[in-house]
Amino acid sequence: AQTVTQSQPEMSVQEAETVTLSCTYDTSESDYYLFWYKQPPSRQMILVIRQEAYKQQNATENRFSVNFQKAAKSFSLKISDSQLGDAAMYFCAYRTLDSNYQLIWGAGTKLIIKP
């Protein structure tokens, strides 16, 4: 069974600095999707970034980028120039390509931004 592990329950970073959130997953599939979602205090779940496993190039969205290591089954999120609005829970998720369309979620990492 697929699993997603976020080993950091909480991380803190100084405003304007860079922080990396870790995510590892376990699967026997060769093709799948990986996502990072953000949940601010408003509780809305917001997609931050998406990575297709067949793409070797790491996805980037403005200040957010991933380090996708397929062999190591690692999918970390790097946030550059951290801003106060980045404070949130961050969830890593894995999506199967089978007929169940199921998302497998990590337990989340709470990111604190220090002004």
Added chain:
Amino acid sequence: DTAVSQTPKYLVTQMGNDKSIKCEQNLGHDTMYWYKQDSKKFLKIMFSYNNKELIINETVPNRFSPKSPDKAHLNLHINSLELGDSAVYFCASSQAVGISGTEAFFGQGTRLTVV
């Protein structure tokens, strides 16, 4: 235009009552989900429907019954509410695998409090 909307946003009710949460998506997606997020922020899939057909039914009490009148709607009905049902419930939708943009879009969540 709200992509995934669920109502109500907050729901406070007494033990033993029956309540419903409604969800609608205007994205034309084929798949809809119900998630439960507990106090530790852990997201647990409850149900998934694809084109009005149930495809995931995780181990949840049979007091929870999803209803999908059409592929744009997935409502959640809960009978005989218990204190342990207090949580945030999220509706989400996604497009079928194989189409770009396979991420899930979430509603704003319903905070259910059972007293």
